[in-house]
Amino acid sequence: MTMKTSFAFALAGLALVVLALAPLVLPDYWTGVLLGMTGYVTLATAWALFSGPTRYVSLATVAFFGVGAYTVAVLNEVMPYPLVLLCAAGIGMTMALLVGLSTLRLAGVYFVIFTFGLAELVRQTVSWWEVNVTYTMGRYVFLPFEGRHIYWQLLVLAAVTLLISWAIGRSRIGLALKALGDDETVAAHAGVDVTRIKLLLFVISATIITLVGAIQAPRWTYIEPSIVFNPTVSFMTLIMALLGGAMRLWGPLVGAVPLFLLFEWLSVSFPDHFSIILGLLFILIVFVMPNGVLAKFDDLRKGNRA
Amino acid sequence: MSAQLKITNLHKRFGGLVAVKDVSFNLHPGEVVGLLGPNGSGKTTVMNMISGALTCDAGRVNVNGVDLTRMKPHRVAKHGVARTFQLVRPLPTLSVAENVLLSLAFGRKRHWGREARDLVEEKLAFVGLAGRGDEQVGNLTYIDQKRMEMARALASEPSLLLLDEWLAGLNPSELRIGIDLVQHLQGQGMTVLLVEHIMEAVRALCSRCIVMSAGEVIAEGPSAEVLDQPVVIKAYLGDDHA
Numbered sequence A: 001m002t003m004k005t006s007f008a009f010a011l012a013g014l015a016l017v018v019l020a021l022a023p024l025v026l027p028d029y030w031t032g033v034l035l036g037m038t039g040y041v042t043l044a045t046a047w048a049l050f051s052g053p054t055r056y057v058s059l060a061t062v063a064f065f066g067v068g069a070y071t072v073a074v075l076n077e078v079m080p081y082p083l084v085l086l087c088a089a090g091i092g093m094t095m096a097l098l099v100g101l102s103t104l105r106l107a108g109v110y111f112v113i114f115t116f117g118l119a120e121l122v123r124q125t126v127s128w129w130e131v132n133v134t135y136t137m138g139r140y141v142f143l144p145f146e147g148r149h150i151y152w153q154l155l156v157l158a159a160v161t162l163l164i165s166w167a168i169g170r171s172r173i174g175l176a177l178k179a180l181g182d183d184e185t186v187a188a189h190a191g192v193d194v195t196r197i198k199l200l201l202f203v204i205s206a207t208i209i210t211l212v213g214a215i216q217a218p219r220w221t222y223i224e225p226s227i228v229f230n231p232t233v234s235f236m237t238l239i240m241a242l243l244g245g246a247m248r249l250w251g252p253l254v255g256a257v258p259l260f261l262l263f264e265w266l267s268v269s270f271p272d273h274f275s276i277i278l279g280l281l282f283i284l285i286v287f288v289m290p291n292g293v294l295a296k297f298d299d300l301r302k303g304n305r306a
Numbered sequence B: 001m002s003a004q005l006k007i008t009n010l011h012k013r014f015g016g017l018v019a020v021k022d023v024s025f026n027l028h029p030g031e032v033v034g035l036l037g038p039n040g041s042g043k044t045t046v047m048n049m050i051s052g053a054l055t056c057d058a059g060r061v062n063v064n065g066v067d068l069t070r071m072k073p074h075r076v077a078k079h080g081v082a083r084t085f086q087l088v089r090p091l092p093t094l095s096v097a098e099n100v101l102l103s104l105a106f107g108r109k110r111h112w113g114r115e116a117r118d119l120v121e122e123k124l125a126f127v128g129l130a131g132r133g134d135e136q137v138g139n140l141t142y143i144d145q146k147r148m149e150m151a152r153a154l155a156s157e158p159s160l161l162l163l164d165e166w167l168a169g170l171n172p173s174e175l176r177i178g179i180d181l182v183q184h185l186q187g188q189g190m191t192v193l194l195v196e197h198i199m200e201a202v203r204a205l206c207s208r209c210i211v212m213s214a215g216e217v218i219a220e221g222p223s224a225e226v227l228d229q230p231v232v233i234k235a236y237l238g239d240d241h242a
């Protein structure tokens, strides 16, 4: 490891310690803010893990997020918490494998539309199941967690996600991902098993996203499909990653922190107009910054014409 | 001598168009063979079927005794077949060195780390891009992009190289450099299938030629003989010149 990397690691470690100690001195409200922010940092980083280099823009974030939360809601009284998390990860992974195998052939806008549809499909299926099979309209999550307990778990997950992103970025898989984002045909002729690598990254990304949903579930106490499958989660994750730069290790974090604070303030100050403002902001970011960090997404999947 | 590349009765149609019809030929180890023919005669399609970019409708592709028919491109690459593209296809978000590293990392021997970096430099030096690995491919001139693509192809350590009009678009002095490079490879024992329109290059490089027209092989043999055959001249220039 070079001096520079060691220094970066030391700095990141220090920041982690400070962040971990923060709830001991901060009022509960600010712990809650940190919690939500860490959740989105993790979501955006995990999203960018796959969508950044491959340029497959996924709106399925909330499908996995919601499945994670629902798994906890269904299983939290049946088995010990660590096992519940493991189940959530397993379910997310299996779902990602199935979705990936059937959709990673789709290119460009078809993939975007499919992933958006998938999130709706999962939400409707869960609703239907709850109403017609289990006869429950919503579920309660009774876990003895305070905000800071959830925050600490998310902090660990965020750190692990960044570590995975860092490791992939310097591995041959990271190189292959960048290459196939540019031109799948060239990557394949260079010896890259394009389908396998895309699937691998989609599964890793989706599993982390599922875990974010699972860990955050106890925060709501009461859970129903419209809460945990809210498409806003997908859109917010997407613009955070895009704003900061989905191709860089720290990009999603850099985008997530200010945007989360902004959204937090907006939802408190303008609760009725939040969606409109979110939409406008989305358009603004995409149109006003085409030459910024978003330039990379302008030529969305441009390189993949065979 | 056993054939290194053996193509038998390859066939490919696109909708109603028969692009390649019953094409068979062999390449022996160390041979540089020209694949000629007017535009649209099916040369690129043949190359695509060898490299796995397209699957054939019928026929077989055999390289070094291994049946590669209908194999995916990444597996074909691992069996020692590398290619360049008719229109250069650099990977723009990767540096020059990373473009080459990709083939080393996923080629036959899966090089990585310091050893791979040394090999990248070696390949770049071979094509005349020594010390330019950190440059962005977008800043390279046309011939340098072609060089980089050649380095990327060689980095997967192939035994058979498919060059699709690799020399096209070069000015006369660049062409000389390009021909020298291929001759250098030939000297190292590389087997090359060369799609080419520039007769100067064909005469300089190819001991043997295969000529296609409208998807079929119409002539085959030593370059000097084949290029003067009336049927070949007619295919290239039309009836008036035969």
Ligand SMILES: Nc1ncnc2c1ncn2[C@@H]1O[C@H](COP(=O)(O)OP(=O)(O)O)[C@@H](O)[C@H]1O
Pocket: B014, B017, B019, B037, B038, B039, B040, B041, B042, B043, B044, B045, B046
């Ligand atoms: N992917 C494709 N889809 C449809 N037609 C194609 C495709 N590739 C090539 N062709 C057609 O097949 C014929 C042979 O093309 P090609 O192999 O590129 O010729 P050449 O390389 O000899 O100029 C042409 O008529 C071309 O238009």
Ligand SMILES: [Mg+2]
Pocket: B043, B044, B045, B086, B164
């Ligand atoms: Mg061609």
